[in-house]
Amino acid sequence: MPDQGEYIENEENERGNEPFDYTFVHTVARVAVYDDLKMAPHVIEIEPAPTAEYIEKLADVITEQSTRRGGKIPYSAIREVSENFIHARFTEVVVSILDGGNTIRFCDQGPGIKDKTNATRPGFTSAIEPMKHYIRGVGSGLPLVKEYLTFSNGEMTIEDNMNNGSVVTLSLKQEPSIPPQPVAQPAIPAMPKPVSVPMIPLSDREKMALELFASEGALSVTEFVNLTGLGNSSVFNLMKKMEEYNLIEKTPNKKRMLTDYGDAVWQQMQNQ
Incomplete structure (x- = not known):
């Protein structure tokens, strides 16, 4: 061989x-x-x-x-x-x-x-x-x-x-900086409309992870293990899959946190 x-x-x-x-x-x-x-x-x-x-x-x-x-x-x-x-x-x-x-x-x-x-x-x-x-x-x-x-x-x-x-x-693209303009105060404030984002099928464990990142912020593998009781290998594979979905990203100090897309998916899940 x-x-x-x-x-x-x-x-x-x-x-x-x-x-x-x-x-x-x-x-x-x-x-x-x-x-x-x-x-x-x-x-x-x-x-x-x-x-x-x-x-x-x-x-x-x-x-x-x-x-x-x-x-x-x-x-x-x-x-x-x-x-x-x-x-x-x-x-x-x-x-x-x-x-x-x-x-x-x-x-x-x-x-x-x-x-x-x-x-x-x-x-x-x-x-x-x-x-x-x-x-x-x-x-x-x-x-x-x-x-x-x-x-x-x-x-x-x-x-x-x-x-x-x-x-x-x-x-x-960077959003242009627009100076605030005085506007008349409306009699009844308009309610913001929920933003619709492309949804991907998520498992219960992935939904749980989204909720945890949304509430706790950036987490390391060890911190995630301590909070959930899952094994190291299970958490590593879960985070890797969520990175592939662009739901989370690695920070310079090796932790993971929600991406803008991940946060938008989490917000939309709350409105369903």
């Missing part, structure tokens, strides 16, 4: 490429933070590391720098696109943070994304077996990100890089 290295080599040769070791990222990623476009950005380097550790560090740094500047793009969306660099073999990774953290541009010089339409449709994937030790590899990542941003008044674009590779841009 061939070992892992032989398997990777055979897999890559079938694709017509040189063998590649997916267990370790040997390249440096650069995160460029633009506080003012008239000045050079602040650059943070992500050093070579084992693949899982490298992806985690990259997503954490992007989220922290974006959030610190007021950005609202959730960790789950940032993590999905960070994982997508594995398709480019992490070649010349550059991430730019602009617009106060509300625009994040992910750039590489890999083979690029030829079919940009199918790349955002569930079920289309180019992931091979060695990649699936670090990503799901079922074609759900970019479609989930696009769906979340569309719901949140944002967008995701995929473009070709200048010579090789791809540029994936996530952006949320």
Whole structure:
């Protein structure tokens, strides 16, 4: 039976490429933070590391720098696109943070994304077996990100890089600041209309988790276990599934909290 290295080599040769070791990222990623476009950005380097550790560090740094500047793009969306660099073999990774953290541009010089339409449709994937030790590899990542941003008044674009590779841009539109205007006091205040959001089928346990996050705020796995009495593995799998639904997101201190979408789903559940 061939070992892992032989398997990777055979897999890559079938694709017509040189063998590649997916267990370790040997390249440096650069995160460029633009506080003012008239000045050079602040650059943070992500050093070579084992693949899982490298992806985690990259997503954490992007989220922290974006959030610190007021950005609202959730960790789950940032993590999905960070994982997508594995398709480019992490070649010349550059991430730019602009617009106060509300625009994040992910750039590489890999083979690029030829079919940009199918790349955002569930079920289309180019992931091979060695990649699936670090990503799901079922074609759900970019479609989930696009769906979340569309719901949140944002967008995701995929473009070709200048010579090789791809540029994936996530952006949320910032609401214009409108100074308050004096208005006549109505005789009878109008009641706010409930906002309708796309609902997804949730299990009783997922509904319970939504209620807990809504009442307690950000929770770690240990705190969730202590509050519910569930096992660590059950809580981990529950949180992972809720992250895939974009109901919760990871905070820079490794806790989870409701996303705007998760809060909207919770509010709508209360009105039913």
